[in-house]
Amino acid sequence: MPLRPIFYDTETTGVKAERDYIIELAAYDPELDKTFEQLINPGCPIPSEATAIHHISDEMVKDSPSFGDVANDFVNFCEGETVLIAHNNDGFDVHFLRKEFSRNDLTMPSWKFFDTLKWARRYRPDIPRHSLQFLREIYGIPANNAHRALDDVIVLHKVFEHMTDDLSMDEIYQLMNKPKQIQHMPFGKHQGQPLSRVPKNYIKWLQENGALDKEENQQLRESFEKLGLLATV
DSSP: OOOEEEEEEEEESSSOTTTOOEEEEEEEETTTTEEEEEEOOOSSOOOHHHHHHHOOOHHHHTTSOOHHHHHHHHHHHTOSSEEEEETTIIIIIHHHHHHHHHHTTOOOOOOEEEEHHHHHHHHOTTSSOOOHHHHHHHTTOOOOOTTSHHHHHHHHHHHHHHHHTTOOHHHHHHHHHSOOOOOBOOSSTTTTSBGGGSOHHHHHHHHHTTGGGSGGGHHHHHHHHHTTOGGGO
16 A cells, blocks of 8 residues: 655654653645644643744643643544654654653554655755755745744645655655665775775775674675675675
């Protein structure tokens, strides 16, 4: 079954998932053209510096449900073979989702996740910045109410369409999870050197000492193999 994309975003009381809380959760399902949007009462005051960014105040969430009360609705919205897509997902949103499910003694579904910030950095290296708002400007998408969850989700969907052309979600997911070939030596005394210029005796030393057998160096080994360097040592 093809992956169904669900674009989502969170607004929070701060930037540390271990001590901060989600106060707004929004999502957009482009296949069904449905949205999910919910303010959430974190059970604690919202710091003024956070309110200055997303403009969500204590007054706005005082009568809102807790995360535990809305989690099931969000799970139902994302049902099926879905992939949850967010900008800086791997560095931010997914950590908050996991923490909220955990602190509410709930099991988070085994969703797939996709980080559009990483996608933009990999496939648009020609631009100087990759923030959502900069990408919005690059692609000529009208300004939105930045840093409110649903507005950012809708913009993200439009930006993503520009960045992926006619690729299917399955193709996009596979491309993003395909290891990128290493071009330069990542460590050691030849760090930064193009792999083709790393001395063969050094590559032989790495191989004989088991450095290329380590899990974290498998991409390096494969890159050496593609260059035909391991075959000659």
